Amino acid sequence: GAGVSQSPRYKVAKRGQDVALRCDPISGHVSLFWYQQALGQGPEFLTYFQNEAQLDKSGLPSDRFFAERPEGSVSTLKIQRTQQEDSAVYLCAASGSVTDTQYFGPGTRLTVL
Amino acid sequence: AQSVAQPEDQVNVAEGNPLTVKCTYSVSGNPYLFWYVQYPNRGLQFLLKYITGDNLVKGSYGFEAEFNKSQTSFHLKKPSALVSDSALYFCARPHGNNRLAFGKGNQVVVIP
Incomplete structure (x- = not known):
């Protein structure tokens, strides 16, 4: 595709619900990143995939967060038993290498009530 | 240590x-x-990036930035601001496995 797409754009969840956020990256971009952006802050790294391999998940804040990219293209970020502090914008980005530009999707704004 | 600071x-x-x-x-x-x-x-x-080469980098929407090694700076500049440039601007740098480390961001307000 021409760009990175994410769905849903907005998600409201009740505390304790599970949510799944989808990222559809640019075709051919082997690297995929998830970031979390709290209100008024810069994005913070969550996890990184190269093709289907999750090479770095050091930024995931707890074991309630889980990400997968089974076929090396679409990725899903899952948050189990959501808490209010999970409310944020979740951004997905794709790139080719460390010097290549990361192209971001529009994000999913998650609000946990 | 913070990679970039705004x-x-x-x-x-x-x-x-x-x-x-x-x-x-x-x-x-x-x-x-x-x-x-x-x-x-x-x-x-994405606006622009510095990897190597010329210290003055030109990017999208008329923006440019100058890599200054002696001052360890990479300031973003535009000669003539537009109201539509009002937005949040982030400086970033790769850290570890390609992930980007972002600054806190700057809110730019262009007054008509």
Whole structure:
């Protein structure tokens, strides 16, 4: 595709619900990143995939967060038993290498009530 | 240690005046540097990057940035600001496995 797409754009969840956020990256971009952006802050790294391999998940804040990219293209970020502090914008980005530009999707704004 | 720092919270500038958004970087690691812009309820849009070569980098929407090794800075500039340039600007740098480490962001307000 021409760009990175994410769905849903907005998600409201009740505390304790599970949510799944989808990222559809640019075709051919082997690297995929998830970031979390709290209100008024810069994005913070969550996890990184190269093709289907999750090479770095050091930024995931707890074991309630889980990400997968089974076929090396679409990725899903899952948050189990959501808490209010999970409310944020979740951004997905794709790139080719460390010097290549990361192209971001529009994000999913998650609000946990 | 923070990879990049954006010392100002908000930058106010009159339309038509030069715009500068400041970014400094820590000396350790490679000096690859990026600028992104974020409009309300939108994802980050790439503006420009410095990898190597010319210190003056030209990017999208008339923006440019100068890599200054002696001052460890990579300030974003635009000669004549537009009201539509009002947005949140982020400086960033690769850290570890390609992931980007972002500054806190600068809110730019262009006053008509």
